[in-house]
Amino acid sequence: MIEITVEDIKNVETALLGQTKWFSQEQRSIIAYGQSGDVVACPGSGKTTVLIAKIAILMKKIKEAGLDYGICVITYTNVGVEEILVKLKQLGINDVSYPHFIGTIHEFFNYFFALKAYSTLFNRERFFFIENEEYKGYFSSFFEKHKPAWWSFEAPTSAVEGTKLSINNNGEISLIGFEDKKYHSELRETFKEMFLSGYLRHSDTIALSKWYIENNKTKLSQAFQARFKYFFMDETQDTSIDQYQLITKLLEGNKETVIQRYGDPYQALYNLYFGEPDAWEPPVEERIEIATSNRFGENIAKILRTTCIERYAHLKGSELVPSLEPHILLYDNQAEVLEAYARLLKLYGLPLSDKKVYAIAQHHEAVGHYHQGYQRAKSDGQRKSNFADCLNQLYKVMSKTLRKKNPTNRLKYASNRLNDLLNNEFPSAHNDLRSIFSRIIRQVYLCHEYSSELELFHLLYRKILTEDFQLALEDEDTKADVESINNFIIKMFTVETQTEIVDSNSFKHQDVLIHLNTIHGVKGETHLSTLLLESTIRADYSDLVDIMPFLLGSHDEDLTKVIKIKDTLKLAYVALSRPTHFAGIAINEEHISQEDILIAQRHGWKVLKVGELIVDNSE
Numbered sequence: 001m002i003e004i005t006v007e008d009i010k011n012v013e014t015a016l017l018g019q020t021k022w023f024s025q026e027q028r029s030i031i032a033y034g035q036s037g038d039v040v041a042c043p044g045s046g047k048t049t050v051l052i053a054k055i056a057i058l059m060k061k062i063k064e065a066g067l068d069y070g071i072c073v074i075t076y077t078n079v080g081v082e083e084i085l086v087k088l089k090q091l092g093i094n095d096v097s098y099p100h101f102i103g104t105i106h107e108f109f110n111y112f113f114a115l116k117a118y119s120t121l122f123n124r125e126r127f128f129f130i131e132n133e134e135y136k137g138y139f140s141s142f143f144e145k146h147k148p149a150w151w152s153f154e155a156p157t158s159a160v161e162g163t164k165l166s167i168n169n170n171g172e173i174s175l176i177g178f179e180d181k182k183y184h185s186e187l188r189e190t191f192k193e194m195f196l197s198g199y200l201r202h203s204d205t206i207a208l209s210k211w212y213i214e215n216n217k218t219k220l221s222q223a224f225q226a227r228f229k230y231f232f233m234d235e236t237q238d239t240s241i242d243q244y245q246l247i248t249k250l251l252e253g254n255k256e257t258v259i260q261r262y263g264d265p266y267q268a269l270y271n272l273y274f275g276e277p278d279a280w281e282p283p284v285e286e287r288i289e290i291a292t293s294n295r296f297g298e299n300i301a302k303i304l305r306t307t308c309i310e311r312y313a314h315l316k317g318s319e320l321v322p323s324l325e326p327h328i329l330l331y332d333n334q335a336e337v338l339e340a341y342a343r344l345l346k347l348y349g350l351p352l353s354d355k356k357v358y359a360i361a362q363h364h365e366a367v368g369h370y371h372q373g374y375q376r377a378k379s380d381g382q383r384k385s386n387f388a389d390c391l392n393q394l395y396k397v398m399s400k401t402l403r404k405k406n407p408t409n410r411l412k413y414a415s416n417r418l419n420d421l422l423n424n425e426f427p428s429a430h431n432d433l434r435s436i437f438s439r440i441i442r443q444v445y446l447c448h449e450y451s452s453e454l455e456l457f458h459l460l461y462r463k464i465l466t467e468d469f470q471l472a473l474e475d476e477d478t479k480a481d482v483e484s485i486n487n488f489i490i491k492m493f494t495v496e497t498q499t500e501i502v503d504s505n506s507f508k509h510q511d512v513l514i515h516l517n518t519i520h521g522v523k524g525e526t527h528l529s530t531l532l533l534e535s536t537i538r539a540d541y542s543d544l545v546d547i548m549p550f551l552l553g554s555h556d557e558d559l560t561k562v563i564k565i566k567d568t569l570k571l572a573y574v575a576l577s578r579p580t581h582f583a584g585i586a587i588n589e590e591h592i593s594q595e596d597i598l599i600a601q602r603h604g605w606k607v608l609k610v611g612e613l614i615v616d617n618s619e
Contacts (some may be wrong), residue, residue, distance in 0.1 A: 001229070001258060004032045008057045015091050016049055023050070026290050031057070036259040038236075038282035042315055043264065043304075043577035044295025044526070051234055051262055052084055056091045058230060059100065070099030070227055074108045075234035078436055081107075082452040084234075099227050105243055106202050107432075109209040113220075114200075115428060117212035121171045122196060128423055128431040129200045131438040134387060136160050138199050139190065146189045148182070159187050164242075165195060165207040169215065198423065206242045213250055225256040236263035236280045240270055244279035266308050267574050269520055272567050284310070292316040293577075295526055297323030300583045302604055303551065303576060309569050311555040324348065326576075327584035328600055329531070330592065331610040334369045337586045340613040341531050342509035350581055355528035358515045359507070359586075360575055362543055362568075366535035367516050370586075371507050374516055390441055391434075393488045395419065397481050398465070405471045426468045433460045444489050458482045519571045522578055529582035532575040536588070543568045544587050548596060551585065553603040586610070 009031055013023055023031065027046060030039055031054045041047035051073075058071055075081055081104055085096065096102050103111070110129065118124065130138075140155035147155075156178075163177035173195065175188040195204060213220060231251065233239075239247070251259055261280065268278045291314045293301065301317030303326050317323065327344070331337050338359060345357060361367045368374040392415070399415035406413060412421070422430035436457045443450035462478040465471045507514045519532075535543040547568050549556060559565050576583045589609070592600075597607050 001034050002058055002061050004034065004054065004057050006032075008061075009053065012053045012056050012091055016053055016087060023053070024292060026292055030054075030288060030290060033260075033288060034258060036257075037261075037288050038280075038286065039260060039262045039290070040282060040287045041262060041264055041290040042293050042312075043267070043574075044293035044318075045290040046294055047262055047264075047290060048080070048083060048234060049087070050290065051232060052087045052091075055084070055102075055232065056088055056093060059088075059093055059096075068099065069229045070101065071230040071232070072100070072108075072224075072228040073102040073232045073234070074105050076105060076238040077235075078104060078439055078456060079452055080104070080234060082456050086452065101228070105233075105239060106205055106435075109205045109243075109246070110428070110431070113209035113212040114205045117208035118200075121167070121208075121211070124196075124198070128198060128427050128434065129202060129205060130431075130434060132160050132201060134434075134438065135199065135201055137388075138194065142194050142197075142199075143186070143190045146186045146193070148186055151183065151186075156181075156183070156187070159191075160201065163187065163191065164203040165191060167207050167211040169211075171211075198427075203242075206240075206246065209246055210242070213246060217249070220250060221252070221254060224250060225254045228257055231257050231259045233261045234263070236261040237265050237268035237278070238263070238270055239279050241276045241279045266310070266312070266570065267523065267577075269523065269570060269574065272520075272570070289314075292318070294318050295321065295580055296577070296583070297321040299323040299325050299604060300576065300579065303583065304573060306553050306555045307547065307550045307569060307576060308555075308573050309560050309566050311557075321580055323580065324582050325604055325606045327582070328592070328597075328605050328607045329584060329586040329610050329613075330589040330607065331586055332589055333610070334588075335372070336610050336614055337370050337531075337533070338507040338514055339509050340608075340610040341584075341586070342507070342512035342514060343613055344608070345512055345529055345582065346510060348582070350528060352512060352528065355526060355580065356515050357512065357529045358517065358522060358527045358578065359531040359533055360517050360519050360522055361533040362519060362535040362571055364518055366533060367518065369536065370533055371516055374505065387438070387441060390485075390489050390492055391437070394437060394485050397484050398461075401465065401473070401477070401481055402469060402471070405473075422464075426464060429460065429464050429468055433457070433464065436460060440486075441489055454482065454486060519575045523574055525578055526580065527578045528580055530575060530579040530584075532572060532583075532585045534585070534587045534591070542588070542591050543571075544585055545591050547572055548592065552596060552599045552605075 006028070009023060009028055017023070027050050030050050033039075039047070041050075055071060055073060062069070062071070073084065075084070081102060084102055088096065101108070101111075106129070136157040139157060139160055143155040159178055163175055166174045166176050168174070173188075173192050175184065175191055178184055178187055181187065233247070236244075251257070261282070263280065265278060265280055265282060268280065270276065270279070291312075293316065296317050297319070298317040300323045301315050305312045305315050329337060329340060329344075331340075341359060345352065359367075359370065361370075364374070395415040395418040399413050399418055402413035403410045411417075436453055440450050440453045440457060443453060458478060461482055462473070462475070465478060466473055505516050507516065522530075532544075535541075544551070546565050549559075550569060551572070560569065600607055
């Protein structure tokens with residue numbers, strides 16, 4: 001295997017970190033580590049940058065030595081892939097092509113297994129993968145044909161997430177999930193017809209890949225280890241049981257490839273929403289770790305050491321980040337919490353223009369208790385309608401360009417025919433384009449940054465026109481098309497609902513703007529300040545009461561085995577590890593005892609009453 005030296009690391013350090021920062025010894029050890037293993041990295045550890053440094057060094061050495069093997073890198077999101085590709089470009093690696101592969105876990109399964117399985121099983125090539133929200137629209141239409149005679153309701157779209165297909169060795173399709181429903185056979189026929197018609201969910205990727213791997217295990221394993229001598233999986237904690245088991249089966253017995261999995265098992269939220277156990281549970285004694293955060297200081301690290309599903313005694317905060325002592329805000333009126341929070345941040349004089357300020361909770365409903373106008377999203381019908389309008393606009397813009405360059409084939413390239421044309425002739429490219437298009441719409445609607453997604457969309461859009469359709473186009477031509485499409489999306493999802501979004505998903509007091517969201521909605525982000533709001537969706541339930549001993553410095557291993565507490569600890573760990581400067585919780589004063597308040601203060605918490613903050617700082 002290739003040796004990575006200190007000099008190799010220095011050669012990429014400045015380009016990735018700038019002139020005034022350096023990799024820590026902990027980070028250098030991970031970059032140089034050349035064996036298989038699990039790399040557990042704390043929040044803000046620079047994990048992805050470390051991985052990029054390793055990938056860049058290895059790719060350059062492979063090229064210089066004229067070696068015929070490559071590196072396989074898979075991560076969970078398109079944004080993650082784009083971050084890797086952009087930073088590799090900064091290091092002079094502009095072309096990541098065969099024998100290398102860098103893509104999402106969905107792209108990995110699609111490209112190597114699912115597409116081949118579908119063609120092999122059904123001798124058909126007209127298919128594409130679509131996001132669940134869009135899939136539900138098609139599902140409703142197909143279900144109309146198969147629904148029971150007694151059915152008088154809307155289509156059961158929850159089955160889109162609640163079921164999955166299974167394919168046996170004979171290619172027969174069955175439906176897993178919703179077995180207790182009287183209409184299970186009708187659901188099976190609906191999903192089966194959609195599947196055979198080319199409408200595939202991401203979960204169908206798994207069914208196809210599973211069939212293909214199980215029926216070609218020896219051949220695939222040999223081909224994989226011949227092509228890839230390094231396999232890196234980023235954000236491993238976000239993989240599902242099915243995905244992780246398939247990867248494990250593929251790599252089983254592979255002694256030729258260095259296999260490294262990167263992530264933070266303490267942030268594994270997949271099972272919270274899909275009822276599965278954690279897929280990746282690296283043994284503590286076998287882990288390689290980056291346990292020093294560059295994001296937050298010691299005051300926040302101290303709280304996280306016990307607010308975790310395992311005691312994290314060796315977690316360290318950065319000496320360079322002046323995090324404030326953590327705060328507990330006691331309220332008797334939830335409607336006053338956000339104003340008190342804003343006043344407190346103003347009082348401390350934090351650099352509010354540097355990063356965002358957030359208040360977050362477990363559920364959208366819980367957030368709504370603190371801000372009456374908060375709304376999760378538009379109705380499903382309106383969202384689907386706007387998505388369809390945006391997709392039609394995409395086809396109109398592409399059609400205009402195609403017809404301009406092919407005036408004799410105007411009918412072939414009509415906008416209302418492009419969907420079928422792309423599906424038939426370029427299904428994989430069309431699927432990729434629609435996938436990133438859906439992501440852009442979601443980011444615009446949520447008012448999130450999406451420049452990397454837009455850049456990727458432009459690359460895919462341009463590739464389809466210039467390589468697949470073989471048009472001679474200037475870069476400015478396709479940029480103009482993408483700008484037109486982007487402006488339409490902004491108009492559809494921002495302009496007409498701008499007041500609603502500002503009122504619903506943020507709270508402003510004086511010049512302090514507090515963004516509102518769920519914990520899951522901010523996973524992976526870095527904030528200036530984060531307030532974890534107590535979730536009290538039932539009168540007899542408080543999530544923070546359940547984990548109060550952990551927040552106050554104790555750690556009971558037996559309690560972490562209780563599913564509800566384990567899940568709440570994961571969410572609290574994710575929430576309180578977002579901020580650089582201010583971490584706090586807001587809890588009803590009736591839900592915490594005087595004894596706990598004293599313990600909290602001894603453990604480093606500052607305890608304040610919301611009502612007093614508003615009175616003391618009133619204008």
